[in-house]
Amino acid sequence: MPNNISVPRELKAYIPGFLERRDKDLAQLRDLIAQEDYQLLGTIGHKLKGNGASYGFPAITEIGGAIEDAASKKDKDRIFGLVEDFAELIAEIKEHV
Amino acid sequence: MGQIVQETEPNLGTLLTIDVPQLVESMPADGSPKVEFSQRGEDWLFNFSFVSVSARFSAIGVGRTPYEAFAIGKQILERQVREWHRARKDGLSNEMFVAPSSPLTNIRHRPLTALIIDDDVDTAMALESIFRQLGCVTEMITRPELVHRKISSIRADLIVLDWRLGDKLLGGQAVERATRFIETFSDLRTIFEGYRPKVITYSALPYADIHFPETQYFDHVDHWQKPIDFSELAKRSAELVKAEQPQRGC
Numbered sequence: 001m002p003n004n005i006s007v008p009r010e011l012k013a014y015i016p017g018f019l020e021r022r023d024k025d026l027a028q029l030r031d032l033i034a035q036e037d038y039q040l041l042g043t044i045g046h047k048l049k050g051n052g053a054s055y056g057f058p059a060i061t062e063i064g065g066a067i068e069d070a071a072s073k074k075d076k077d078r079i080f081g082l083v084e085d086f087a088e089l090i091a092e093i094k095e096h097v
Numbered sequence: 098m099g100q101i102v103q104e105t106e107p108n109l110g111t112l113l114t115i116d117v118p119q120l121v122e123s124m125p126a127d128g129s130p131k132v133e134f135s136q137r138g139e140d141w142l143f144n145f146s147f148v149s150v151s152a153r154f155s156a157i158g159v160g161r162t163p164y165e166a167f168a169i170g171k172q173i174l175e176r177q178v179r180e181w182h183r184a185r186k187d188g189l190s191n192e193m194f195v196a197p198s199s200p201l202t203n204i205r206h207r208p209l210t211a212l213i214i215d216d217d218v219d220t221a222m223a224l225e226s227i228f229r230q231l232g233c234v235t236e237m238i239t240r241p242e243l244v245h246r247k248i249s250s251i252r253a254d255l256i257v258l259d260w261r262l263g264d265k266l267l268g269g270q271a272v273e274r275a276t277r278f279i280e281t282f283s284d285l286r287t288i289f290e291g292y293r294p295k296v297i298t299y300s301a302l303p304y305a306d307i308h309f310p311e312t313q314y315f316d317h318v319d320h321w322q323k324p325i326d327f328s329e330l331a332k333r334s335a336e337l338v339k340a341e342q343p344q345r346g347c
Contacts, residue, residue, distance in 0.1 A: 008327040008328070009229070010226055010230060010327070010329075010331075011222075011223060011226060011327065014219070014223070014226070017219075020220050021218070021219060030245055031207065043264060046261075046301065047217050049219055049301060049323070049324060050301055050323040050324055051217055051219045051220045051223070051324075052215060053323075053324035053325060053326045053327075054219075054220060054223045054324070054325060054326060054327050054330055055219065055223065055327065056326070056327060058326065059326075061324045
C-alpha cells in the first residue's frame with residue numbers, strides 16, 4: 001500500500017492532535033468490530049475518507065473509504081484486516097512526522 | 098459616534114486596562130470576553146467576542162488607530178447589549194441570545210468572514226487554517242446543534258458547509274432551521290436584507306445528491322466533493338476569496 005506522507009506546512013501544528021484522534025478512532029473501530037456495529041463503523045470510515053487527504057495522508061483516505069465500503073456490506077473479516085492496516089499506517093505516520 | 102480627539106485619545110494600554118473592562122461591565126457577569134487588537138498595514142483591528150450562559154456578543158472594528166477601531170466595535174457591542182436587554186424584557190428568548198454581527202462601516206478594507214461548518218474537527222480546522230491564512234476573519238462550528246444559530250447570527254460572507262453533520266443532521270436541514278430562525282427575529286431579518294452569504298457545500302456525495310433548500314437568505318454557489326487534498330482545498334479557497342474581494346485577498 002502506498003504511504004505517501006506529505007504534511008502541509010500550514011497544518012504541522014495540528015498533527016499531534018490529528019494523530020491522537022486517529023488513535024481514538026482505532027480503539028473505537030476495534031470495539032465496534034466486536035459489537036458488529038456496521039453503521040458506526042461506516043461512519044468512522046466515512047470520516048477518515050474525508051479528512052485524510054486534506055492532512056497529506058491519502059492512505060488514510062483510502063483505508064477510510066474501504067472501511068466504509070466493507071461496513072456497508074457487513075464484511076467483518078475485511079473490516080478487521082483494514083483496521084489492522086490502519087493501525088500500521090498510524091504507527092508509520094508517527095515515525096515520519 | 099462623537100468626535101475622536103486624536104491628541105488625547107487613549108493608547109492601547111489604556112484601552113485594554115480601562116475602556117474594555119468598562120465595556121465588559123455592561124455584559125452578563127458570568128461571561129468570558131476575548132479581546133484582540135492587531136494591526137494590518139495601516140489599519141488597526143479590534144476583535145471582541147463574549148460568551149456567557151445567556152448571551153453571546155461579538156464585533157469587529159477597524160480604524161486608523163486602536164482607539165478608532167475600538168470605538169467602532171464598542172458602538173456595535175453597545176447596540177447588541179441593548180438588544181439583549183430588550184429580548185429579555187420582551188420574553189422573546191428563553192434560550193441563549195446570540196447577537197448578530199453587524200456590517201463594518203467607515204473602513205477601507207473589510208476582511209471577509211468565512212464560517213466553517215463541519216462536525217469533524219480535523220476537517221474544520223484544516224479549512225479554518227486556510228481561510229485564516231488568506232486573511233479572512235474565521236469562525237468554526239463543529240457541533241451540529243449550534244449550526245442554525247450561528248449561520249443565522251454571524252454575518253459571514255462565505256460559508257463552507259459539510260453536508261453530513263453527525264448522524265442526525267444534514268447541512269440542508271441546518272439551512273432550513275437557520276431560515277426559520279432568521280424569520281423569527283426581526284433584527285436578524287434586518288441584517289439579512291440585501292445580503293446573502295455564499296454557501297459552498299462540502300461532502301463525499303456528488304453534487305447531484307445535494308438538495309439545497311429554497312431560502313432567500315443563503316446562496317448555494319458551489320459544491321466541493323471530498324476527498325480533496327490540502328493544496329487543492331487551498332487553491333479553491335483562494336479563488337473563492339479572490340472572487341469575493343478582488344482588490345486584495347481578504
